[in-house]
Amino acid sequence: MDLADAYRVLELAPGASRDEAREARIVLAKVWHPDRHQGDPKVYERADLKLRQINEAFATLETAGFPKVESPQREAPPAYVDSLTPRPHATPPKTEVVHDDARPRRRVRLWVPFALGGLVASGAIAFMLHDRNQPTSIASPQPPTPIPTPAPATTGFTLGSSREDVRRIMGEPTRIDQTFGERWAYGMAEVTFRGGVVYGWRSSAFDQLKVSLAPTDAKVAADAHARGTYGPHASRDEVLGVEGAPDGIDDTFGETWTFGMSHLTFDKEGHINEVWDTHARPLHIKQ
Numbered sequence: 001m002d003l004a005d006a007y008r009v010l011e012l013a014p015g016a017s018r019d020e021a022r023e024a025r026i027v028l029a030k031v032w033h034p035d036r037h038q039g040d041p042k043v044y045e046r047a048d049l050k051l052r053q054i055n056e057a058f059a060t061l062e063t064a065g066f067p068k069v070e071s072p073q074r075e076a077p078p079a080y081v082d083s084l085t086p087r088p089h090a091t092p093p094k095t096e097v098v099h100d101d102a103r104p105r106r107r108v109r110l111w112v113p114f115a116l117g118g119l120v121a122s123g124a125i126a127f128m129l130h131d132r133n134q135p136t137s138i139a140s141p142q143p144p145t146p147i148p149t150p151a152p153a154t155t156g157f158t159l160g161s162s163r164e165d166v167r168r169i170m171g172e173p174t175r176i177d178q179t180f181g182e183r184w185a186y187g188m189a190e191v192t193f194r195g196g197v198v199y200g201w202r203s204s205a206f207d208q209l210k211v212s213l214a215p216t217d218a219k220v221a222a223d224a225h226a227r228g229t230y231g232p233h234a235s236r237d238e239v240l241g242v243e244g245a246p247d248g249i250d251d252t253f254g255e256t257w258t259f260g261m262s263h264l265t266f267d268k269e270g271h272i273n274e275v276w277d278t279h280a281r282p283l284h285i286k287q
Contacts, residue, residue, distance in 0.1 A: 001053075003067070005057065005060075007061075008188050009056075009057035010024040010057050012024055013205040015067070020280065021062075025055075025058045027261055029055075031263075032054065034048040156169060159249070186207050187207030189204050189209050199251065200249045202248035211245045212245065215236070215241065216237055220238060221240050223241070224238040225241040227242075228284060229284050230285060230286065232272060232275065232287055235270055243259055254266070262282065
């Protein structure tokens with residue numbers, strides 16, 4: 001397993017520290033431990049494979065020494081960026097000065113200005129007389145040009161969206177996997193389908209999905225948003241009002257919403273029954 005796959009399995013960004021990798025391993029191992037699925041052989045087999053991948057990914061990063069990712073160096077701006085410093089192309093062109101003595105002089109006849117003045121005066125009088133004889137009309141005001149209202153843009157797909165909706169919003173997937181249900185991959189992110197509609201998803205640090213999840217009761221979500229926190233047994237709408245749409249939704253081991261490395265599990269009535277809060281992405285839950 002290479003480093004890219006190891007970061008993908010642990011859902012980490014390249015350059016993550018040893019503590020971040022250890023915390024990710026603990027969280028994922030808790031979710032995918034096979035002992036939780038003794039009663040379902042298929043899920044047990046999948047969880048066992050996933051747990052081995054998680055351990056292998058951590059071992060790969062540990063062998064590599066958890067390498068750091070160097071940030072690219074920015075080039076220094078050129079010396080003439082300062083507005084007070086003259087630029088190379090700012091030198092004005094030389095202008096040849098012509099002295100009055102060098103220009104040929106023309107003799108102006110005295111009657112020319114008087115003739116021009118008479119022509120201008122006669123033209124002005126004729127224009128005034130013509131304009132006085134014309135009927136006065138008031139132009140009707142023109143209505144303002146209406147500004148076209150753009151059609152509302154689709155912000156993202158949600159639970160129950162069709163394949164066509166996801167393809168229109170996200171584009172063509174980079175990979176389609178049907179080993180354990182239908183999964184569309186967009187880089188390191190995944191969208192899960194069941195019966196041809198969206199059943200769950202999982203974003204990554206590098207590939208964010210365009211998801212729009214609306215609350216069932218907008219007032220409950222708005223009240224929670226105004227408070228800024230929610231209780232340990234809050235509803236889905238309260239969590240949506242404070243945290244926004246989750247980075248991932250999975251129903252393999254109960255309905256689980258993930259926010260970074262933190263996650264919440266809901267019971268059948270739609271209330272929180274398990275919390276896993278991490279320092280990397282702390283939840284706004286009030287104990």
